[in-house]
Amino acid sequence: MNQAELIWMNGEFVPWDEAKVHVLTHGLHYGTGVFEGIRAYDTPRGTAVFRHQEHLERLRRSAELYYMPLPYTPEQLRSATHELIARNGLRSCYIRPLVFRGYGQMGLFPLEAPIDVTIAVWEWGAYLGDEGKQKGIRAKVSSWRRIGPDALIPHAKATGQYLNSVLAKIETHKAGYEEAILLDGRGFVCEGSGENLFVVSDGTILTPPQSASILDGISRRSVIQVARDLGLEVVERDIARAELYLADELFMTGTAAELVPVREVDDHAIASGRPGPVTLALQAAYEDALHGRAERYADWLDLVPVPAPST
Numbered sequence: 667m668n669q670a671e672l673i674w675m676n677g678e679f680v681p682w683d684e685a686k687v688h689v690l691t692h693g694l695h696y697g698t699g700v701f702e703g704i705r706a707y708d709t710p711r712g713t714a715v716f717r718h719q720e721h722l723e724r725l726r727r728s729a730e731l732y733y734m735p736l737p738y739t740p741e742q743l744r745s746a747t748h749e750l751i752a753r754n755g756l757r758s759c760y761i762r763p764l765v766f767r768g769y770g771q772m773g774l775f776p777l778e779a780p781i782d783v784t785i786a787v788w789e790w791g792a793y794l795g796d797e798g799k800q801k802g803i804r805a806k807v808s809s810w811r812r813i814g815p816d817a818l819i820p821h822a823k824a825t826g827q828y829l830n831s832v833l834a835k836i837e838t839h840k841a842g843y844e845e846a847i848l849l850d851g852r853g854f855v856c857e858g859s860g861e862n863l864f865v866v867s868d869g870t871i872l873t874p875p876q877s878a879s880i881l882d883g884i885s886r887r888s889v890i891q892v893a894r895d896l897g898l899e900v901v902e903r904d905i906a907r908a909e910l911y912l913a914d915e916l917f918m919t920g921t922a923a924e925l926v927p928v929r930e931v932d933d934h935a936i937a938s939g940r941p942g943p944v945t946l947a948l949q950a951a952y953e954d955a956l957h958g959r960a961e962r963y964a965d966w967l968d969l970v971p972v973p974a975p976s977t
């Protein structure tokens with residue numbers, strides 16, 4: 667991976683190679699952590715973090731759902747992130763805040779273990795490849811179902827929950843596909859291993875609802891808004907597996923992935939097997955929003971203050 671210079675750990679800026687934890691860290695054993703994935707873009711007004719406050723609010727909520735009170739306010743984490751980006755000299759980057767139960771307590775009762783908070787930033791290119799973004803990816807429905815709301819909390823972005831995504835990702839990777847699509851416990855379409863999913867059918871954009879065990883993606887919400895602003899109809903409803911094969915267009919959204927067309931599912935080409943017009947129009951409009959080229963979405967971008975020159 668692309669290393670940066672500094673990582674923020676519990677209020678301090680530490681060199682990348684010194685950002686370490688004890689092997690008896692609670693979160694390493696039991697997955698007791700929550701995190702975020704955020705991106706900052708090099709925009710005409712300077713480096714800007716996309717929907718920063720919304721991501722930090724989701725982090726706070728994820729932590730709360732697992733009984734971890736955040737020892738920092740979202741505002742403190744926001745300014746720490748600004749400083750971290752500036753001190754690392756990055757113009758664009760991926761941002762990974764992590765909140766986890768730390769060292770000091772073993773066993774499943776975690777409430778006495780400390781809560782550690784770290785933020786890392788690094789340069790991260792196209793998650794599903796540059797070619798995938800342009801031409802679309804090949805996906806396969808995984809045999810692993812997405813974690814259900816009766817066992818875990820799909821709405822929380824918790825570290826332990828990602829074993830589910832990892833199994834699906836490995837399975838589909840070994841089978842020669844670029845991404846996994848998981849069904850929910852009822853057998854309806856849920857999402858990718860790290861992306862939400864959209865279907866274009868007869869000019870309408872469909873996407874699974876909150877009750878389908880999805881992560882409430884911030885890219886998903888943003889793309890829904892961009893689509894509606896373009897005059898497109900977006901409907902949240904359950905989607906049957908075969909509707910993927912019969913779709914006119916398919917695409918995925920996520921912070922790391924951004925907006926990526928899907929050109930094949932389970933060896934069925936989606937329509938012509940090339941990204942369709944709705945996907946391409948939305949992708950272009952969304953890229954404009956991310957990169958600060960769309961005035962309409964300017965308030966989605968949190969500008970990183972330029973540090974005052976040292977005297």
Ligand code: PPE
Nearest residue numbers: 703860861862881883884885886920921922
């Ligand atoms: N579902 C899952 C399971 C998921 O992990 C993500 C983000 C999304 C949907 C889309 O959510 P949002 O980023 O808010 O639009 N996945 C993150 C982790 C990727 C990783 O490999 O790590 C991300 O995109 O940052």
